[in-house]
Amino acid sequence: MGVDISLVFRVINCIVAAFMVVGAVGKIISVGFPNFITGIFCIIFGIVTAVFEFRLPAQVTQYASFMFSFLGRGLFYIFIGCITLNYEALTIASGVIIIVVGVAYVVLHFVPGIQAPINMQKSAFEESLGYSTRPTDEGGVNPSGASYNAGSYPTKTYVSDGPTV
Structure with missing residues (x-):
């Protein structure tokens, strides 16, 4: 029986999120x-x-598309880890752990055999914005129960047809 790799990455990401908050609290306690x-x-x-x-x-994923790849998430973790670093032991430990996970994600981006978990893939990003990426059954319903037109993107665009007077 194998371990679900997606679950492992979710747990790691939750641990990193907790260390972000812990390191941030340590940073807030610092004077200044x-x-x-x-x-x-x-x-x-x-x-x-x-x-x-x-x-x-959808409101957040629209502006945080970098979180849907190992490289983007890894660089984000490295950035936050460096920001979290301070002179107290708590902030140093939190920052180093976040940076180590970030470096590991950057390395995983370049390993061809490792695939990002489902919540870090482009399909999850597109689904959160309302685009269709999953196959549907004949009724136009995907496995999660959402109904949409298979393979279609929104038809309305916000590009101007020409100058307005």
Whole structure:
């Protein structure tokens, strides 16, 4: 019986999200307004990272498409890990753990045999925005129960047909 690799990545991402929040709290405790602001942003990023493991809100995924690949998520983790680093042991430990996971994700991006888990793939990103990527049965319903037109993208565009007067 094999271990579901997607579950392993979800657990790792949740652990990293927890370390983002822990490191951010350590940063907020440090004296100084810049540390406070940085800590607040790291808490927000940690919460969003954890939410991405359970639900993909279209409002957020539209602007965070980098979270749907090993390379993008790895670079994001390295960035947040470096921001989290501070002089206290708690922030150093949190930052180093986040950076190590980020480096591992960047390396995994270049390993051809490893495929990103379903919630980190382009199809999950497109589904969260309402685009059809999964095959449907004859009734136009995908396995999750959502009904849509198979293979179709929204027909309305926001590109101008010409100058407006």
